[in-house]
Amino acid sequence: MTSPRLRSARPPVLLVVLGALGLAVFVVPLLGLLARTPWSDLPDLLAGEVVTDALRLSLVTSIAATAIAALVGIPLAWLLARVEFPGRTVARGIVTLPLVLPPVVGGAALLFALGRRGLIGEPLNQATGLVLPFSTWGVVIANTFVAMPFLVISVEGALRSLDQRYEGAASTLGAGRWTTLRRVTLPMIAPSLIAGLVLTWARAFGEFGATITFAGSLQGRTQTLPLAVFVALESDRDTAVALSLVMVAVSLTVLVVLRERWWKAL
Amino acid sequence: MTFGRDQLGLAITFMFLAACGGNQMTTTTVAEPGIEGELLVSAAASLTDALTEVASVFETSHPEVDVVLNLGSSSSLREQILEGAPADVFASANTSNMDQVVQAGEAADPRIFITNLLQIAVPAGNEAGVTGLADFANDDLLIGLCAEAAPCGDFGRQALENAGVTPAIDSNEPDVRALLTKIEAGELDAGIVYLTDIASTAGTVEGIDIPEEHNVAANYPIAVMLNAPNPRAADAFVAFVLANEGQAILREFGFGSP
Numbered sequence: 001m002t003s004p005r006l007r008s009a010r011p012p013v014l015l016v017v018l019g020a021l022g023l024a025v026f027v028v029p030l031l032g033l034l035a036r037t038p039w040s041d042l043p044d045l046l047a048g049e050v051v052t053d054a055l056r057l058s059l060v061t062s063i064a065a066t067a068i069a070a071l072v073g074i075p076l077a078w079l080l081a082r083v084e085f086p087g088r089t090v091a092r093g094i095v096t097l098p099l100v101l102p103p104v105v106g107g108a109a110l111l112f113a114l115g116r117r118g119l120i121g122e123p124l125n126q127a128t129g130l131v132l133p134f135s136t137w138g139v140v141i142a143n144t145f146v147a148m149p150f151l152v153i154s155v156e157g158a159l160r161s162l163d164q165r166y167e168g169a170a171s172t173l174g175a176g177r178w179t180t181l182r183r184v185t186l187p188m189i190a191p192s193l194i195a196g197l198v199l200t201w202a203r204a205f206g207e208f209g210a211t212i213t214f215a216g217s218l219q220g221r222t223q224t225l226p227l228a229v230f231v232a233l234e235s236d237r238d239t240a241v242a243l244s245l246v247m248v249a250v251s252l253t254v255l256v257v258l259r260e261r262w263w264k265a266l
Numbered sequence: 267m268t269f270g271r272d273q274l275g276l277a278i279t280f281m282f283l284a285a286c287g288g289n290q291m292t293t294t295t296v297a298e299p300g301i302e303g304e305l306l307v308s309a310a311a312s313l314t315d316a317l318t319e320v321a322s323v324f325e326t327s328h329p330e331v332d333v334v335l336n337l338g339s340s341s342s343l344r345e346q347i348l349e350g351a352p353a354d355v356f357a358s359a360n361t362s363n364m365d366q367v368v369q370a371g372e373a374a375d376p377r378i379f380i381t382n383l384l385q386i387a388v389p390a391g392n393e394a395g396v397t398g399l400a401d402f403a404n405d406d407l408l409i410g411l412c413a414e415a416a417p418c419g420d421f422g423r424q425a426l427e428n429a430g431v432t433p434a435i436d437s438n439e440p441d442v443r444a445l446l447t448k449i450e451a452g453e454l455d456a457g458i459v460y461l462t463d464i465a466s467t468a469g470t471v472e473g474i475d476i477p478e479e480h481n482v483a484a485n486y487p488i489a490v491m492l493n494a495p496n497p498r499a500a501d502a503f504v505a506f507v508l509a510n511e512g513q514a515i516l517r518e519f520g521f522g523s524p
Contacts, residue, residue: 111448111451111453115451115452117452117453131408133453134408134436134437134453134454215437216436216437216438216439217437218435218436218437218438221436231414231415234339234413234415234416235414
């Protein structure tokens with residue numbers, strides 16, 4: 001924590017200039033979007049069927065992806081944080097890979113693994129007749145692949161920095177492992193857990209590259225908001241801008257609210 | 267495209283000259299003065315292979331020029347140009363995208379430089395047993411088309427309409443190459459692409475002809491941008507594409523001359 005005296009000192013001019021330029025990198029594109037927004041037509045544009053279909057699909061798939069991430073991502077984070085196993089460092093690297101990998105590469109990899117002729121997709125298709133690409137489940141899987149790292153990293157970091165003596169005390173007092181996890185561990189990492197869940201949801205909500213590569217694009221089935229923006233940019237620019245504005249508003253609200261918590265968590 | 271300057275490019279030129287029996291071609295080995303620098307060509311995705319070859323041969327005869335190809339769906343390229351992205355030459359897979367660029371005052375005097383036809387693409391082996399456009403109505407098959415805004419999507423829909431087929435579409439892919447990739451991977455059972463796209467794959471995709479009365483001919487226009495950063499090289503490139511030498515290369519890739 002900075003002392004009150006240091007806090008009130010004037011920041012160096014050079015830093016302010018460079019920092020302001022840094023901020024401009026993020027602000028200028030938003031201004032460009034706002035300048036193009038057809039404000040008076042906005043309600044009509046957002047009520048169109050393409051928009052409502054895409055919004056509904058985006059909400060359903062991003063929430064489903066977050067639920068799957070919670071189901072398997074929290075146990076994964078716990079294993080990575082608490083259990084020494086061979087290859088843990090590599091596993092940590094693989095978990096964070098989707099953060100830096102171009103999503104289109106992730107989508108192609110998913111296609112080769114889970115596609116109709118994929119490594120797992122082919123036997124799956126032969127056994128059950130299930131085809132994941134070009135289905136809403138395909139969107140959920142692509143979203144999960146790209147977004148789950150946010151949850152795993154956030155929860156793993158919190159677990160690692162958690163003082164394990166609290167859990168030790170709980171078990172000394174007779175709490176079983178499950179009770180300790182539920183009553184001590186999870187409540188103590190709750191801020192990071194919530195931040196991780198919301199970031200995961202926000203990333204899934206904005207997913208584009210892996211989705212279009214793995215799940216394709218069809219209105220009502222796989223065409224999420226970002227895909228609808230992409231299509232509309234070439235055919236109906238006003239709708240594209242209106243859709244973009246929805247995405248920015250939703251994401252910005254979530255991130256501004258969470259910035260403080262997220263910062264602490266990491 | 268810098269490889270065009272080295273021996274590979276020369277070798278290709280010699281092979282090409284030999285193949286054409288050295289008729290009235292005048293491949294200048296000395297660069298024309300002032301024609302130099304980077305040349306930005308925004309071209310339809312269906313031109314990927316053909317224009318790569320054209321650019322390579324052009325660079326051999328214009329060693330001071332570095333052709334940079336910006337490939338995508340014609341509608342994406344149109345948007346880029348209308349939003350002020352620099353380009354010297356625009357080659358579109360349909361006339362409507364070019365018309366919009368001309369109307370916006372970005373280009374003038376477009377010329378049709380090649381034609382193309384549609385064909386049904388199926389994965390090698392055609393496991394789904396697709397025989398024609400009528401199969402596109404089969405909901406049990408995984409059917410892909412290009413997005414409506416992309417020329418291949420527009421033409422494909424016209425062909426289906428000509429055949430009286432309402433397609434059960436499973437995906438609208440952003441451009442023809444994306445569609446072809448998913449057919450090649452066997453993830454889609456059928457799609458409508460250009461004849462030339464199927465010619466470009468090495469046996470991973472099979473083509474099924476669309477009857478002439480249902481097929482739609484694509485006319486590809488090319489034009490120099492009015493705000494071209496490199497207008498002289500752009501003029502030379504468009505002239506090359508329209509001349510015998512460029513046309514011969516394009517025909518090798520299955521395109522028709524207008």
